[in-house]
Amino acid sequence: MAQRVANSLYNFRETFRVVNKDVLRWFPGHMGKGLRQMQQRLKLVDCVIEVHDARIPLSGRNPNFRHTVSGVKPHILVLNKKDLSDLQMKSEVEAVLRKDGFNHIFYSNCKDSKCPGMKQIIPAVVKLVSSSERYNRSEEKDFSVMVIGVPNVGKSSLINALRSKYLGKGKAAPVGAVAGITRSVQNRIKVSDKPLVYLLDTPGILTPNISDTEMGLRLALCACLQDHLVGVEIIADYLLYWLNKNNKFRYLEIMGLDEPTDDIGTVLTKCAVKLGKAQRRRDVVGSEYVWRPDLSAAAHYFIKAFRNGDLGRVMLDTQQLTSSVSLVGS
Numbered sequence: 048m049a050q051r052v053a054n055s056l057y058n059f060r061e062t063f064r065v066v067n068k069d070v071l072r073w074f075p076g077h078m079g080k081g082l083r084q085m086q087q088r089l090k091l092v093d094c095v096i097e098v099h100d101a102r103i104p105l106s107g108r109n110p111n112f113r114h115t116v117s118g119v120k121p122h123i124l125v126l127n128k129k130d131l132s133d134l135q136m137k138s139e140v141e142a143v144l145r146k147d148g149f150n151h152i153f154y155s156n157c158k159d160s161k162c163p164g165m166k167q168i169i170p171a172v173v174k175l176v177s178s179s180e181r182y183n184r185s186e187e188k189d190f191s192v193m194v195i196g197v198p199n200v201g202k203s204s205l206i207n208a209l210r211s212k213y214l215g216k217g218k219a220a221p222v223g224a225v226a227g228i229t230r231s232v233q234n235r236i237k238v239s240d241k242p243l244v245y246l247l248d249t250p251g252i253l254t255p256n257i258s259d260t261e262m263g264l265r266l267a268l269c270a271c272l273q274d275h276l277v278g279v280e281i282i283a284d285y286l287l288y289w290l291n292k293n294n295k296f297r298y299l300e301i302m303g304l305d306e307p308t309d310d311i312g313t314v315l316t317k318c319a320v321k322l323g324k325a326q327r328r329r330d331v332v333g334s335e336y337v338w339r340p341d342l343s344a345a346a347h348y349f350i351k352a353f354r355n356g357d358l359g360r361v362m363l364d365t366q367q368l369t370s371s372v373s374l375v376g377s
């Protein structure tokens with residue numbers, strides 16, 4: 048109801064159009080190589096932990112994992128970045144994921160070592176592996192687990208957080224805010240002594256063809272694709288579209304606006320002025336240089352506010368969730 052009122056007041060867009068869908072394709076060489084390395088190492092692992100972003104629990108998980116790496120081993124799904132996710136529809140999310148074959152789902156926040164989900168993961172691995180057939184590894188005493196997922200969902204952070212929790216040791220896997228930090232399958236990292244558990248970090252792997260444009264944009268918004276591929280102004284525009292559509296207006300204060308608008312040009316211009324960010328550009332008509340608001344800096348600022356959680360916790364998959372839940376129920 049509130050949504051309809053806001054939509055009729057401000058006439059927000061019903062759909063988001065991207066001109067060039069090719070921008071959503073990203074499968075650099077290290078991903079193909081990484082996938083092959085993962086398949087080769089698979090016989091040495093007992094279990095697979097798939098990490099995904101809890102803000103997009105249904106979007107963007109690589110469907111090829113099931114045929115290539117995760118389908119043949121016991122499998123746990125960890126929905127990470129719980130601190131940024133709106134979990135009001137948690138039970139609906141779990142119902143849809145269970146229908147999809149995920150019976151072991153945990154939520155984690157790698158920024159908080161005391162997060163309750165974190166202490167459930169290793170016991171769940173041990174229980175699951177102990178009750179499964181240990182193909183090729185029946186003689187081994189340790190538990191060896193491969194951590195997989197699309198880029199930037201927090202695979203390396205999860206390994207570091209578990210290692211810190213159980214061994215009190217510092218970072219062993221490199222972490223970064225940009226997608227594609229881990230570029231090949233790494234050596235296994237010990238995260239627990241009793242039981243003896245090793246985790247194997249792997250490069251984030253996207254599906255080569257993201258056919259659903261909005262899904263691609265949600266991945267880009269969550270930084271699973273590198274920003275320059277899609278363009279920060281397009282990501283910012285999608286963010287604005289999504290916030291307006293979902294009646295999330297915290298951006299007004301952050302971007303320096305008096306009222307909601309669906310026009311990204313207005314939002315970025317006001318924000319650039321607020322931040323005092325300008326660029327010296329040659330005037331289109333004359334040859335003079337003039338100062339223009341730096342829209343790119345404002346777009347970065349807007350996206351960063353979203354990724355830091357300053358615009359509020361979000362569930363970007365609400366629409367898919369609503370349609371999937373009605374299918375699960377039918």
Ligand SMILES: Nc1nc2c(ncn2[C@@H]2O[C@H](COP(=O)(O)OP(=O)(O)OP(=O)(O)O)[C@@H](O)[C@H]2O)c(=O)[nH]1
Binds near residue numbers: 230249
């Ligand atoms: N807010 C929040 N940020 C997180 C969490 N886990 C990881 N991050 C951040 O997410 C970014 C990506 O983390 P990584 O651990 O490098 O992700 P990855 O999946 O290993 O990335 P690739 O190497 O690209 O495959 C970093 O900036 C982390 O600090 C979390 O639970 N909450």
